[in-house]
Amino acid sequence: EVQLVQSGAEVKKPGESLKISCKGSGYSFTTYWIGWVRQMPGKDLEWVGIIYPVDSDTRYNPSFQGQVTISADKSINTAYLQWSSLKASDTAIYYCVRLVVRYVFDIWGQGTTVTVSS
Amino acid sequence: EIVMTQSPATLSVSPGERATLSCRTSQSVSSNLAWYQQKPGQAPRLLIYAASTRATGIPARFSGSGSGTEFTLTINSLQSEDFAVYYCQQYNIWPLTFGGGTRMEIK
Numbered sequence: 219e220v221q222l223v224q225s226g227a228e229v230k231k232p233g234e235s236l237k238i239s240c241k242g243s244g245y246s247f248t249t250y251w252i253g254w255v256r257q258m259p260g261k262d263l264e265w266v267g268i269i270y271p272v273d274s275d276t277r278y279n280p281s282f283q284g285q286v287t288i289s290a291d292k293s294i295n296t297a298y299l300q301w302s303s304l305k306a307s308d309t310a311i312y313y314c315v316r317l318v319v320r321y322v323f324d325i326w327g328q329g330t331t332v333t334v335s336s
Numbered sequence: 337e338i339v340m341t342q343s344p345a346t347l348s349v350s351p352g353e354r355a356t357l358s359c360r361t362s363q364s365v366s367s368n369l370a371w372y373q374q375k376p377g378q379a380p381r382l383l384i385y386a387a388s389t390r391a392t393g394i395p396a397r398f399s400g401s402g403s404g405t406e407f408t409l410t411i412n413s414l415q416s417e418d419f420a421v422y423y424c425q426q427y428n429i430w431p432l433t434f435g436g437g438t439r440m441e442i443k
């Protein structure tokens with residue numbers, strides 16, 4: 219079965235750092251781009267950025283550029299989304315996605331809930 | 337950035353009826369448009385891509401149409417499991433953008 223399995227929910231304080239993960243299985247991880255999508259509480263979907271695990275070519279939504287870092291370790295079929303200094307406004311569910319047909323998200327992880335609160 | 341406008345925001349439909357959802361883009365995206373379904377507490381699921389191609393495993397009662405700036409998702413003979421939020425997404429121009437969603441509820 220093709221799937222993306224994400225790390226568990228996180229509760230952090232403002233200013234703390236965080237790295238969440240997404241492990242792909244059931245397919246060739248290095249063949250597809252992996253992306254991240256944010257959904258703030260009760261809000262719409264926002265594309266964060268994407269990475270090609272083979273060479274770590276990364277592209278960001280300008281709204282997220284400089285706010286997060288996307289990385290990948292192809293040896294363990296895992297992609298990451300990280301923050302160096304969290305803000306309360308980073309509170310959201312973050313989904314990792316597999317991209318096909320250019321930039322269509324065909325497989326979604328179960329989501330990682332990130333809560334940032336003092 | 338391409339702005340995506342979905343209408344209506346909420347659609348009340350009875351089971352067995354047909355639902356028609358609209359997505360408009362602020363500039364042409366050709367046929368580079370996808371539709372997703374999201375149920376409460378779940379991740380979105382890909383329904384349609386390339387404006388009218390059903391994703392693997394999606395029932396034939398879901399169909400998409402349109403090109404350029406106007407797109408439609410039609411769901412025939414609504415089933416109870418179809419009541420959810422539907423999002424469109426364009427992938428023609430960076431950054432990739434989503435619409436605000438249409439919530440479909442049982443009438």
